[in-house]
Amino acid sequence: MSKEQAVSTLDPTAMVLGSPVFAEHSQAVIKQANWTFGNRPMMHINQVTGKRTGGATSPASSLQIEFRATSAGMVEVLRFYVQILPETVSITAGAECYMAGGTGDVKFTIGASNQTISFDHSAGDSGTEKTATFATSATGSGWQICKIEVEKTAGTSDIHLSRFRVQDVSITSSLPSPVIEGDSETMDIQEEGSAVVLSARKLNFIGADITAASAGSGVANVTVAAGGGGALAIVATSAAAVTGVVEKYYIVDSSSNAVTITLPAAATAGTDARIAVKARNGATNAVTVASNASELIDDSTASVVLSSDLARAQFTCDGSGWWIN
Secondary structure: OOOOOOHHHOOHHHOOOOOOOOOOOHHHHHHHHHHHHHOOOOEEEEEEOOOOOOOOOOOOOOOOEEOOOOOOOOEEEEEEEEEEOOOOOEEEEEEEEEEOOOEEEEEEEEOOEEEEEEEEHHHOOOOOOEEEEEEHHHHOOEEEEEEEEEEEEEOOOOEEEEEEEEEEOOOOOOOOOOOOOOOOOOEEEEOOOOOEEEEEOOOOOOOOOEEEEOOOOOOOEEEEOOOOOOOOEEEEEOOOEEEOOOOEEEEEEOOOOOEEEEOOOHHHHOOOOEEEEEEEOOOOOOEEEEOOOOOOEOOEOOOEEEOOOOOEEEEEEOOOOEEEO
16 A cells, blocks of 8 residues: 655646546545645535615515514525535524614524524624524434525514525534655664664654664664774873863873873763773873772772873673773
8 A cells, every 4th residue: 555645736726527537546535625625614605685775775686585574583584405514513594684774583493402692783793794603413313404584673674694604614624634654654663683662753862972863754864983892983182181071982192191090970871871091101000990989880989090101991781880991
């Protein structure tokens, strides 16, 4: 089975009725289609039903759905079906009324839920769309009956329904973003010759002297110098006092003065950390390797003294002290 494809391989502009869609993996197509159409919500209906064009005395155009002359309860004026998809979270119902005066209500019933939108001429509601939001958890999904009822609640002036709509709200919570290639892939990690110890999407290297070169979408090189058993980095020094750093090989010139190298704290250095020291002219001035505070070297508090020319010692940490190789 091929990998899921990146979003860029599926152009959203190609997602139109009758358009062929090509991809290496059908799941990627489904996710892209859900994302594209979930954020371009379905319009179930958007209908103009009548609108005054020349003031209160002019006749209404189109269907002329007018409210009762006096307040006398709700009157159903429209009934139709809408199909609510299972992934839809909410629906917007909107109405616009022409009002010469007074107040009125427009009631939407979608499936098992209903809401009433109130209009007031004195509040400037004439010619302005007002909306209500339905949760599909309350309306139900699949084919549902939608009813629109109207009622004049105050005044004797003309009021009629100018326009109405029912539309899905953009899906932002229940559908995942399209999967980018590699997002969900893992690698198996194991020690050479042993079974897999874990699976992960990322590796976090912990230790000193670790570098990584980014190669974008290519192969990145990771260099691990700490505790890896490889070559130590050479450091030449003649300073009288040196604080040791793990995974270093100190070439010490003591021709001018004695030199003391203090090992780092074992807990900080970590298990398998190493330091090596070679004394140049050690017979002239000794090179001393001292432990950190009260930590031990080979179970002893005594320092290690390199007092002959080209004398060498390597130290390995066990996490609590140091041992001479």
